[in-house]
Amino acid sequence: MPSLGRLHLITDTRPGRDPLTVLRAALPVARAELVVQVRVEDDATDRQAYELARRVVALCRPYGATCLVNDRLHVALAVDAAGGHVGADDLPVRAARRVLGSAAVLGATAREPGSAAEAVAAGASYLGVGPCHATTTKTGLPAPIGPAGVRAVAAAVDVPVIAIGGVTAASVPALRAAGAYGVAVVGALSGAADPARATAELLGALTC
Numbered sequence: 324m325p326s327l328g329r330l331h332l333i334t335d336t337r338p339g340r341d342p343l344t345v346l347r348a349a350l351p352v353a354r355a356e357l358v359v360q361v362r363v364e365d366d367a368t369d370r371q372a373y374e375l376a377r378r379v380v381a382l383c384r385p386y387g388a389t390c391l392v393n394d395r396l397h398v399a400l401a402v403d404a405a406g407g408h409v410g411a412d413d414l415p416v417r418a419a420r421r422v423l424g425s426a427a428v429l430g431a432t433a434r435e436p437g438s439a440a441e442a443v444a445a446g447a448s449y450l451g452v453g454p455c456h457a458t459t460t461k462t463g464l465p466a467p468i469g470p471a472g473v474r475a476v477a478a479a480v481d482v483p484v485i486a487i488g489g490v491t492a493a494s495v496p497a498l499r500a501a502g503a504y505g506v507a508v509v510g511a512l513s514g515a516a517d518p519a520r521a522t523a524e525l526l527g528a529l530t531c
């Protein structure tokens with residue numbers, strides 16, 4: 324299984340956003356520390372997801388960065404991505420593992436120790452844990468769990484914990500201290516005036 328990067332950039336495909344421009348800025352800075360998760364809106368077609376994922380895989384390859392696909396595992400397979408990420412509304416983790424195969428990277432969403440351990444037992448190779456802090460990027464989320472919630476999950480599993488939800492460079496040290504291996508962000512990069520600089524700041528906070 325490929326080693327996992329610490330900085331996960333989730334594509335922002337909301338209207339008016341330009342995920343590939345953000346990615347082109349982040350890649351030369353983060354290189355193999357970057358994991359790009361292709362996440363499209365629920366009403367996007369499979370063809371749209373496929374075209375975006377195909378471009379992301381091609382952009383990542385020269386830098387040794389990893390591409391994962393959110394939810395749509397058939398798209399992950401079709402573009403030869405390194406793996407995928409599933410949550411409560413997606414394929415169960417064990418089924419996702421069967422689809423992707425034993426060598427793939429498979430992330431699962433968890434917010435408390437019990438379901439986290441179950442996801443790992445079912446085949447998750449990392450966990451996306453959160454929301455850690457308030458976010459406006461996704462609606463309908465439960466209350467933030469904060470660094471203490473991350474700590475509880477990290478103590479219960481032996482796979483990398485990727486903290487997600489309202490993460491900024493300023494919040495990274497507390498999440499790392501709580502046991503997070505890395506972080507996943509949308510707004511911290513997509514909304515940055517200078518995404519290359521924001522990438523460097525996040526990486527600096529992750530690796531110090």
Ligand SMILES: Cc1ncc(COP(=O)(O)OP(=O)(O)O)c(N)n1
Binds near residue numbers: 411412432451452461
């Ligand atoms: C790294 C990471 N963690 C959590 C999620 C959320 O996945 P999910 O709960 O399936 O919600 P959607 O992203 O599909 O709306 C994630 N995508 N990545």
Ligand SMILES: Cc1ncsc1CCOP(=O)(O)O
Binds near residue numbers: 464487
């Ligand atoms: C997809 C997802 N799942 C939990 S929070 C979130 C969005 C995170 O976006 P941001 O980094 O802008 O808070």
Ligand SMILES: [Mg+2]
Binds near residue numbers: 408409410412
């Ligand atoms: Mg999902």
